Amino acid sequence: MYAIRQHAFGAPDMLVYEEVDTPAPGPGEVRVAVTAAGVHVMDTVLRAGREMGMALPRLPMTPGREAAGVVDAVGAGVAEEWLGQRVAAYLGHERNGGYATHAVTSADSLHRVPDGVDDDTAVTMIGTGRTAVGILEQAALSAGDVVVVTAAAGGLGTLLVQAARRAGAVVVGLAGSPRKLEVVREQGANGAVDYTLPGWEEHLREALGGVPSTVVLDGVGGRLGRAAAESLGAGGRHLYFGWVSDEGRFTGFSPEELEAYGITSQLAVGPALFGLPGGIRRLEETALRWAAQGRLSPVVQSFPLARAARAHHALETRATVGKVVLRPEAAAASRGQER
CATH class of the missing domain: 3.40.50.720 (NAD(P)-binding Rossmann-like Domain)
Known part of the structure; x- marks a missing residue:
């Protein structure tokens, strides 16, 4: 598979598009064939090596904490009914791994994507959307x-x-x-x-x-x-x-x-x-439901996965509008063009 790898802290060009081994899900986990990966401002902070209240990740690593896609493998103890399901998941503050064609996450973090909600919207709502719901409440x-x-x-x-x-x-x-x-x-x-x-x-x-x-x-x-x-x-x-x-x-x-x-x-x-009632999972569910109902409709600016460095640069220089999303399916056409 292909993934964005970071081997050192620093500028956006520390993000390199590489071919790596495809991970296998462990017990209680699933593997998602990623169709959209969310880019968050905290991703740029951690990439630069600034802690900002969070411990720096161990390197080398694949950034990205928000992913949407299709479950293509399940680990021990996970129901096979998840296979083929369109899902969105917040991978976790410390786990990362979303900037890739495949990502592994806990089955407990999965949400089925409602009908009529596209992948860009789903990945936006699972992270940014849940924050919006919490602020609005x-x-x-x-x-x-x-x-x-x-x-x-x-x-x-x-x-x-x-x-x-x-x-x-x-x-x-x-x-x-x-x-x-x-x-x-x-x-x-x-x-x-x-x-x-x-x-x-x-x-x-x-x-x-x-x-x-x-x-x-x-x-x-x-x-x-x-x-x-x-x-x-x-x-x-x-x-x-x-x-x-x-x-x-x-x-x-x-x-x-x-x-x-x-x-x-x-x-x-x-x-x-x-600390809001129902916790973070309830906020994620609400955000996805509001998107399905048309109550919230995210603005998205997308980049091919291979151009993650360009996406980070654009976000840091305030050259983006809406939520920044990486699309792995567009990566092959861009491989080698942008690092």
């Missing part, structure tokens, strides 16, 4: 809310914009280019603001119609996330869940600032996400 948006979404053209941001509009809220999305603003508007946002422009905070106030926001969903952090959160009025809620700003840190407020502003601020991932 904590945000409890309503038609009376005025919502600001940072990184609104990303895989998670586009889902949050869609959901906020479905709830009847007024939504303004922040993004970093004319093309991304177009994508934000396509998801139903009432307004879209380019945060790379000087004085964008004033543009945000104009997009909000001069009224304060009631909810800020912040996946960027740093100075930009803080400026977005300062659009909140008294009683506003700030939910933060990302740190892709140049400073590489969450948006933070001191207790004194929160009291002075009259707002609340909470981390919506980590323990807050894992």
